[in-house]
Amino acid sequence: MSGLKLRGIRKSFGAVEVLRGIDLDIEDKEFVVFVGPSGCGKSTLLRLIAGLETISGGELDIGDKRMNDVDPSRRGIAMVFQSYALYPHMTVRENMGFALRFAGVAKAEIDRQVTEAARILELEPLLNRRPKELSGGQRQRVAIGRAIVRHPQVFLFDEPLSNLDAELRVHMRIEIARLHKELATTIIYVTHDQVEAMTLADKIVVLRDGAIAQVGSPLKLYDDPDNLFVAGFIGSPKMNFLKGIVDGSVVRLPDHGNQTIPLVAKAAHGSEVTVGLRPEYFKAGGASQLDVTVEMVEHLGSESYAYARHGAGDVLTIATQNDRELKGGDKLSARFDPAKALLFDPAGQRIR
Amino acid sequence: MNALALARRPLVYVLLSVAAFVSVFPFYWMVVGATNKSADIVTGKPSLGDSLFANAATFFATVDVARIFWNSALIAVVGSLLTLAVSSLAGYGFEMFRSRFRERLFALMLLLLSIPFAALMVPLFVMISQAHLTNTYAAVILPGIASIFIIFYFRQATKAFPAELRDAARVDGLKEWQIFLYIYLPVMRSTYAAATIIVFMANWNNYLWPLIVLNTADMKTATLIISALTSAYTPDYGMILFGTVLATLPTLIIFFLLQRQFVEGLLGSVK
Numbered sequence: 001m002s003g004l005k006l007r008g009i010r011k012s013f014g015a016v017e018v019l020r021g022i023d024l025d026i027e028d029k030e031f032v033v034f035v036g037p038s039g040c041g042k043s044t045l046l047r048l049i050a051g052l053e054t055i056s057g058g059e060l061d062i063g064d065k066r067m068n069d070v071d072p073s074r075r076g077i078a079m080v081f082q083s084y085a086l087y088p089h090m091t092v093r094e095n096m097g098f099a100l101r102f103a104g105v106a107k108a109e110i111d112r113q114v115t116e117a118a119r120i121l122e123l124e125p126l127l128n129r130r131p132k133e134l135s136g137g138q139r140q141r142v143a144i145g146r147a148i149v150r151h152p153q154v155f156l157f158d159e160p161l162s163n164l165d166a167e168l169r170v171h172m173r174i175e176i177a178r179l180h181k182e183l184a185t186t187i188i189y190v191t192h193d194q195v196e197a198m199t200l201a202d203k204i205v206v207l208r209d210g211a212i213a214q215v216g217s218p219l220k221l222y223d224d225p226d227n228l229f230v231a232g233f234i235g236s237p238k239m240n241f242l243k244g245i246v247d248g249s250v251v252r253l254p255d256h257g258n259q260t261i262p263l264v265a266k267a268a269h270g271s272e273v274t275v276g277l278r279p280e281y282f283k284a285g286g287a288s289q290l291d292v293t294v295e296m297v298e299h300l301g302s303e304s305y306a307y308a309r310h311g312a313g314d315v316l317t318i319a320t321q322n323d324r325e326l327k328g329g330d331k332l333s334a335r336f337d338p339a340k341a342l343l344f345d346p347a348g349q350r351i352r
Numbered sequence: 353m354n355a356l357a358l359a360r361r362p363l364v365y366v367l368l369s370v371a372a373f374v375s376v377f378p379f380y381w382m383v384v385g386a387t388n389k390s391a392d393i394v395t396g397k398p399s400l401g402d403s404l405f406a407n408a409a410t411f412f413a414t415v416d417v418a419r420i421f422w423n424s425a426l427i428a429v430v431g432s433l434l435t436l437a438v439s440s441l442a443g444y445g446f447e448m449f450r451s452r453f454r455e456r457l458f459a460l461m462l463l464l465l466s467i468p469f470a471a472l473m474v475p476l477f478v479m480i481s482q483a484h485l486t487n488t489y490a491a492v493i494l495p496g497i498a499s500i501f502i503i504f505y506f507r508q509a510t511k512a513f514p515a516e517l518r519d520a521a522r523v524d525g526l527k528e529w530q531i532f533l534y535i536y537l538p539v540m541r542s543t544y545a546a547a548t549i550i551v552f553m554a555n556w557n558n559y560l561w562p563l564i565v566l567n568t569a570d571m572k573t574a575t576l577i578i579s580a581l582t583s584a585y586t587p588d589y590g591m592i593l594f595g596t597v598l599a600t601l602p603t604l605i606i607f608f609l610l611q612r613q614f615v616e617g618l619l620g621s622v623k
Binding site: 047050051052071072073074077078079081082083085086087088089098099102103146 | 517520521522535
């Protein structure tokens with residue numbers, strides 16, 4: 001059993017509070033991704049779990065054992081770092097076997113483990129090379145191999161793909177997903193790339209200013225965000241936010257010529273709300289419509305994104321599938337299903 | 353190219369030539385002098401002579417060469433090893449560990465660099481003699497092993513040591529001293545090479561402090577004995593310069609052995 005339980009985890013550096021009471025359950029064999037903007041505390045949280053930083057308050061259990069003050073090497077974790085952190089003076093083989101050597105494992109056993117990990121990661125031909133003789137992707141695989149040989153209960157990945165180019169990143173992402181299946185262990189993965197988060201995670205933890213903004217499956221966060229921050233953070237291009245005023249049973253959109261859409265949630269008459277519409281919610285045949293002027297179009301091949309606005313209002317992003325002729329200056333009646341619109345109160349919390 | 357730029361290049365070469373002459377001429381004079389008779393040196397003869405073996409013979413007859421070189425080597429090697437060990441540990445500690453007083457302590461330490469050694473000589477001598485260490489190797493070595501300059505040098509170099517390597521080692525189960533020994537030391541070898549040259553030269557050439565604490569001939573270093581030869585009524589400059597050439601060789605050898613790492617070390621050793 002290698003789940004994790006975090007209760008009221010706090011971390012301060014001097015007077016600065018970086019994590020403000022994190023409560024989180026991570027199940028055995030779950031792939032959990034911590035995501036959030038720079039400075040939200042996601043890497044710090046990972047380092048607290050690893051034991052590389054001391055916990056200022058709260059309880060951390062790994063596999064039912066309290067781990068607050070346990071040495072990193074005894075927590076049953078292995079970590080893959082953003083910069084790979086391979087020992088530059090050692091060969092790939094030595095790098096991968098180093099932790100086992102220090103744990104007093106017999107040489108024959110170390111060799112067996114390293115060979116096995118090298119086989120899984122297709123590193124056999126590189127075992128006698130030094131890190132500087134490897135490409136970025138190869139280095140990352142060695143870093144993962146170094147983690148694998150320790151047979152940890154929990155793998156910790158700290159933005160492991162940030163230093164790779166786009167193509168390699170996609171490749172390594174698939175590799176990591178495959179590894180998770182093959183190794184069947186708990187993985188905690190930190191990233192600021194929401195595509196990585198969406199594609200890899202069983203569960204995403206969105207962090208903001210040292211607190212959890214929402215926890216849930218990727219599609220749950222995408223379809224049913226709890227607040228404006230998560231709604232805006234998850235999804236690319238970003239969700240459109242429109243200013244709205246509740247007017248009886250409709251919401252009036254003052255920036256869109258006072259057009260109205262039916263009120264889909266409970267909100268008091270006259271209250272200000274934010275209406276959230278994802279770019280792909282705009283589809284022909286929708287019951288509501290916004291009349292906009294296209295400013296610019298990005299044609300990506302399979303789909304196009306039109307950036308458009310009504311008068312002096314905010315720019316809207318509208319996904320279109322078969323509008324290859326669309327261009328800047330065109331008038332567009334963007335139709336959408338008002339039942340899909342999300343409403344948020346002035347504090348940014350979802351109104352359901 | 354304008355006239356100013358045209359004139360600048362020859363000027364630069366002239367200045368560089370003067371600087372090169374000033375640096376190289378003493379070495380040239382030393383080597384040439386070692387092959388000439390004292391009388392020829394005094395008259396300023398600038399070319400190689402035929403008295404090398406005669407000078408060598410006089411030098412070996414006058415000085416207990418094995419003894420003074422043993423003393424110098426022991427002090428330089430042990431002193432360098434201890435200085436590197438203590439000062440690199442301090443530099444590592446200053447950079448790696450966060451503390452409220454770290455920067456103030458470091459600034460205070462750097463401030464101590466401005467105190468000239470002459471001002472420290474007397475109190476140091478009192479300390480050494482109260483510890484009954486005068487005329488021992490320890491008396492020469494001990495005051496230098498916590499070298500502020502080397503601590504500063506290592507701290508600056510440690511800034512380039514990736515913090516994630518230390519984290520990775522901690523996750524791999526290494527204690528702090530093991531991280532220092534098995535990860536930091538090999539990764540920073542160029543820094544150590546550069547520091548070795550600096551520290552070895554300082555120890556080998558050290559004159560003033562050994563002169564104060566060493567008082568019997570069997571303890572004195574090559575630098576002390578060779579410089580004492582000049583105080584004779586009619587100094588034999590050929591012999592003295594031969595001794596000087598001999599005394600220069602160890603630092604030259606160390607430099608040539610470590611020169612590649614020396615340059616890397618000064619540029620920053622982590623790549």
